[in-house]
Amino acid sequence: MAALREHQPVKFDENTGLWLVSRYEDVRAVLLDPENFLPDNAIDAIGRFSVQTLRVLARVKFDLPQTLANNGSDSHAGYRRIMTRLLNAQAVAASVPMVEKVVAEALDDVGQRLAADGVCDLATTIARDVPFRVMLRLLGLESAIDVDIDTLARWSDASLELFWGRPRGEREVALAREAAAFYAWLTGLVSKPAPEAATLLGALAAHRLPDGEPLGVTQKAAVLYFMIIAGQMTTTQMLSTMYRRALREPGRWERFAAEPATVEPWAEEVLRRDPPITTWRRVTGRPVTLSGVDLPAGAPLLLMLSSTGSDPAVFDHPEQICPHRANARKHLSFGIGRHRCSGAELARMEADVVLRMTAARFPDLRLCAESSPRMLALLSFRAPLQVLVRRG
Template sequence: MIYQALDTTSSDGPVPRTGRGHCPGTNGARAPLGTLDLFGEEFVRDPHPWLDRLRSESPVHYDPATRLWLVSRYDDVRRVLLDPMVFHPDNALHAVTPLPVSALRILARAGFSLPAALANNGSASHPGLRRVVTRFFNAERVAAAVPVITRITEDLLDAAVSEIDATGRCDLFGAFAQVLPCRVLMELLGIGGVDPATLIRWSDASLELFWGRPGPDRQAELAENVGEFYQWLTSKVCGGGALSGSFVGELARHRLPSGKLLDVATAVAACFFVFIAGQSTTGQLIATVLRSALADTGLWEQMPREEGLAEAWVEEVLRREPPVTTWRRVAACPTELGGVCLPEGAQLLLMLMGTGSDTNVFPDPDRMRPPQPNIRHHLAFGVGRHRCPGASLVRTEAAVALRSAADRLSGVRLETGTALQPPMLGLLSFRAPLNVTVIR
């Protein structure tokens, strides 16, 4: 099945108070919030004022523009994530903007089909598939991968230093933050036959097509890239040359609870999700970590000298400015959440970013200065059975990148004019600066 547009026909309005699905409580979901636009420049540039208002005024808020129920309080979001029987993950990867016929035809020609595999899988096959993934990203493997991460980091920083020496400037987003997780993932998962720039292009196109608000012409252009990505993944799964013990090889040999081998479409779907999460979102985190640290000259200079500071700063960024800002769930039955009655089929948007500033959990949330009490309680990686299996690798990559960059690029500063207003990636579930240009 091709990614479908959000189907919210049954989620517009409160559930009836009588009969099946009765739930007590008030319906405060329609408190006015002005001109909230989840894709608008004002929200993308600084979502925190809006998120603060949602939590205080309308913590379970129906947004007519997207037809999504925005859930913003920490306890409510955590409850949803921990209750997969009531709140299903089925809609986690549905396209935000309906795909036009032109884009659908392009995807169909590529054979594009993403059945339930990981993030969108609430079936009995999920635990086994998740175990395949977690074996490649557990603490032991991540610790063993630190030399690989460090080597690639130093290689990319060598090039950045050379560019700064030659031109006086370097954009660390394109030259470093984006490329590092892609190259690390390729080595750890045994991915070959493609260059990092191509994988990055495919991954970014997938994010924009399914989580963005592109126009029809742009959707067709993105669909071409996504189709190429899908066909390449399919060739890897079906090629028969995947090494035993490699990620693709393990997926190809995985057996479902029924005893049958995992079908090709589901194996490709798992690869699709892991490759995107392992590249794009990690690169987005590294970009945010670098830019936020560079904005504080004292912190940047202190970073290589103080043990544990890089790790602590990464955790603060994950709490306050995570790259994955929202995630979706669908109500399997009429239910009550945060005092609001939700109908069966209600499409929920969990405001992960906003939960990191909930004062009931974090006493001084606006102040980004480690150590923050309860810091490991943030929901940047989710919680429960769908918690990000690559969390340990993401944390490690970002900390190594930050500490090494601050050490090798001592004395650099953000380029004047871009420090306050960098271009931002503003998709429904992903946000990050697209420019980290430094000068000496």
Template sequence: MSRGPGAGSSEPWDARVSGCPARFDEGLGYWVVDGPAVVREVLLQPETFRPDNAVLAHKPLSVKALRVLSAVGFALPPTLANNAGPSHRRIRAAVARFFSPARVAAIEPLARELTTARVTAAAATLATGAEVDLVQAIAAEPPALVLLHLLGLEDVDVPALKAWSLDSLELFWGTPDEDRQLELAHSAAEFYAWLRTRTTAARQAPTTDLFSVLVELGLTDEEVCAVGYFLLIAGQETTTQLISTAFHRALGTTITPADLVEEVLRTSSSVPTWRRTTATPTTLGPTTLPAQAPLLLTLTNQGGPADLAFGLGIHRCLGATLARLETRVALECTQQLLIRVRLTEPPPTIDLLSFRAPRRLRVITASSSASS
């Protein structure tokens, strides 16, 4: 691989051989930053390594897709993950109250109840000799229902939220062709229109839910919708994906749930990478980076701590403790079922720039004679 732009040399190089902490990947169009120490350095310097590109579309959107989004006033101004400005602290503080340690600890019985009910139903289906998809049957809905409860949101179509979430992740972190982009843009526009409806309702009759708190904070409609857009995705879909990965890893193992959660976070988190951009020309070790250099930070499977999967500093994931709790609970509730089943096919994967997990985990009881 050759050096990318701004590296200051025309000599061929390979970061893995030279020890350079950043290498330009021409296929991705990013400077890939490996190594926990260097990633930590980047995350703890938001003024130098800005989050401006954190939620931009990895593949530029087509004119047709942009028109669909524009028709509903779709906008993602800086609020949380993409905000390094002065408004970040107060928005984050307002949202963080929904994820306080006390509130998260108190939600465990609900998470356990929701998961246990689904495990019981899945076990009954498996007992008939039928196949079960562990992702849809167990991992999909509890994180969404728990999040909605924490945020005080009622009357939400959970299957629609799950579909909107997966479509938006693909739109912003995938590489869909123009036809697929258009399809995904319609889904994102539908989601955004729903967010606008909830924002309007909060202005007219405020309660104590997420939208009302954001309105009371003085945010514009676009800012409220931007917070809601990615919080309602990241707060539950990435946890579903983490649980799905943990289920896959748990098959055929005897590792305790709490230990398995940490192992998955270290090696194969559902959010294995994240983006930053340089504010000015800067250096990472011997590597010179130009201003506006797009960075792709490797968070997992680099020998770093499990906690790095949630980021560090002012943009650390607000739901880190919740995600750990929900994944542990899911494993504890499903542990006895997981030792009795086997996969019927190699799991297809969600494989996006910053999101990775089994798309489905189809299993049957291990003693079943059904073909694998």
């Protein structure tokens, strides 16, 4: 990434067919200019699906019309207001006791596993379950859901790999079946009578598009599909990365246990250096010049968020985790501008509560010896798939 930033900050990549944009200032400029750089391709599949896969998806009328992250039209502001109402700073602050309760229960489970087996995988237990439970409660979805978290997680994992991986053959079709089952279940959910307006389903039912029309089943299902994945998977990845880093850094875990206030600034630095969403996409709306490179209209861009957080033009000694650096919050890991992540404050709060409470309950936690940990490595997502720990 350093070489790209220095020598080819805007480079066409034959392998993906995308223009790689690696400098902080370029990525920031792109995200702040929605007229020239459209979000339309943000959640498109990166590869071309086989006919068999397309058939599987067509059977459930799978469609992700423009709603949130992929919406550059005038309907975006209305959709976004729904999210802001449910996830604003006050709502997040008010939900801290609820999150603490969810984390305490998850830690009981971790404790039982440690006692019974001697080891526990934090990635597939607490890091996965807490974001799910918190998001479902905050969006008022908990009572509407009639499937368990294992099923939701399997559907979400499959969707992520289908769209941001490059599965082939049977694997692609198998993932499409899971994504289709997820989508069919969501269309069923949004077709039922809506609960009160203070929930996501209620707000979607009451919502009107700029032309005064209510949302159709497809639009409502698309919002839920995106939200369940955006609200949970990214936070799970963030927590797994943070657990692993904190347990590997000499003295860090003990410090968290003794001085919980050190968690928050440290977590912000990890978000900068190791963002769960490593890249995000845009497409040029007209011919533009970026870092001296002329791009035609319709050029798909891969904004390298993980490179921006390590750009020495903005962050001194970017490879070092410096919890009190002056511009710690300047990173672009949550995006910036019109589409900036609506869940950023929630994710930050969850990181703080989860790490603080885990270190307080298990100050003697140790990472099990690992040769090379299995990593999730998709075009836009990177995180450890396993964080195996023991006590003592």
